[in-house]
Amino acid sequence: MTRRPPRPALLALVAALLSLLTATALTAPAAVAGEPARDTTRVGAVPAAALTEVTNFGTNPSDLRMYLYVPESVTPKPAVVVAVHWCTGSGPDMYNGTEYDTLADRYGFIVLYPSVTRSSKCFDVSSPQALRRGGGSDPVGIKSMIDWVTRTYDADTGRVFATGVSSGAMMTNVLLGDYPDVFAAGAAFSGVPFGCFATTDGSEWNSACSGGTITRTPKEWGDLVRGAYPGYTGPRPRMQIWHGTQDDVLRYPNFGEQVKQWTNVQGVSQTPTTTDTPQSGWIRTRYGGTGDRAPVEAVSLQGVGHNLYAQGMASRVLTFFGLDSSGPAPQPQPGACRVKVSVNAWNTGLTASVTLTNTGTTTVDGWKLGFTLPAGQTVTGGWGATYTPSSGSVTATNAPYNGKIAPGASVSIGYQANHGGNSAAPAAFTLNGTACAAG
Structure with missing residues (x-):
């Protein structure tokens, strides 16, 4: 038999069908209610259970470096903990000097370690750019890192937290002030209030603040925080504050000034709702609530200097954050x-x-x-x-x-x-x- 040439109408129909099939193949199928999520490879995901540097993560005006730790058993829609290093330190130093990675293995959250490249290795907590939302400098770079993580791992934007030591503690205060809509809570070890280190001459150091001689009313401190993001009326992050009474670098009065600031920001009384001694030499006060997740929690360490962070404290941070109740298979508990x-x-x-x-x-x-x-x-x-x-x-x-x-x-x-x-x-x-x- 002789094959007849296809008719023009039939050719048009075949072309339309091929176009439809091609479009369907290139488009991910929509999820159907009740079906389990499909297991897909995350584009750009880093190797699991290893500290990995991420580059080209977004806007980065102060040339920060980004290090990430993702546990093997990362949970769906994981929480993110931003762990910020001290002066002269680095992201890898914070990774090695704290136990957030091992706790991430247990509970399934992701740990982000920003790292300074300027010569002092201190975070910018003093410039006008750093002390306003989207103003530039380090906070903008850290926000870009968080955005990269939430995109890549579909992280829970309602469970992003910050914690830091010394310069990292000061940056924790700054991040919570600049981005109250990003962070759920923070924990600052040996820090100062938001805005206390402010300078206008390009200097990174404010001796009056470090010496504990800057005092303000709670409202004045609170107004500094509110001024970083004018017009914001949403919820504010909870804050946990740690300080040693013998701190000779960022002196102890900064502890009380932080309490004044964050109780005012939270709109709660400066009179503690509870006071206890969770460990010998520690005095813990809670404001605006009595449980582990009070709006403000403050821990004063009697006779302890500036380098107060010690193993075990990160577990208390996670309790305050509310991250210690879910995750991968259990590991030995205290006393095991x-x-x-x-x-x-x-x-x-x-x-x-x-x-x-x-x-x-x-x-x-x-x-x-x-x-x-x-x-x-x-x-x-x-x-x-x-x-x-x-x-x-x-x-x-x-x-x-x-x-x-x-x-x-x-x-x-x-x-x-x-x-x-x-x-x-x-x-x-x-x-x-x-x-x-x-x-």
Whole structure:
């Protein structure tokens, strides 16, 4: 048979059908009510369970660097914790010096570590640009980082939090003032109120503020915050404030000034609703509420200096944020681990032998043991684990051969260290962010 040429009308119909099929193939199907979400690969997602630098994340007027930690068991619509480093530090230093990554492994949130590139390695908390929403400098770059994370991981925009130490604590105050619609809460360790460090001469340092000599009324402090985003009438972030009474860098009066500021911003009384002592030497006051998520919570540490952050405090931050009640499979709870340490010291050195026992009922699969070295001690080597950093708040991460600890089982690790006269063992340990019993 001879094939007849197709008619023009038939050709038009075939072309229309092909066009429709092509459009359908290139368009993602709409979700149907009641169907589970489809598992798709996130474009641009970083490797899991590793600190990773992200570049080209958006507007970045002060050339910040962005580091991200995403746990393997990241939850759907995860929360985001912005962890901001101290002067002379960096994003990787904040990662190594705190336990937010191990807590992220447990609860499934994402941790974002901004990092300064200017020579001082201090965040800009003083320029007019930094102290207004969208004004420029570091806050704008950090906001771009948050936007990148929420786009890439479909993060929960109602659960974005900030925490920082020293310069990072000051930036926490600034971020909550500039972007009250972005952050749900903040936790500031050894910081100053929003606007206290303000300068107009280009200087990064305000001696009057650091010396604790700037005092204002609660309304004056509150007006500084409200002035960063004029016309905003929505809810304000909750604030947790930590300060040592012997802080000689950002002096202790800044603690009370922050309380005045954030109680005014929250519209609650400066008279505490509760006062307690969660730990020896600590006085905790709560304002506007009595529970773990009061509008303002303040913790004063008697006799403690500027470098007050210690292992275990991040868990209290998460309780205030409300992030410690959901996530991946449970890890050992406080008291489900025990650590015994023996020290052999000589003139300027020591070795410490550490036995870690799982006293819980589930196997530990991957561990990080956190502890704070006494002042003057520096780790020079070790066995059974990787130790970072070499001083201060140290994290010992399991070796490939001893990452699993069955219930009732133990692992033995140890380290060598130099010391300047204090050869004592660390006073406390945490396993994957939770406290261990001693002995």
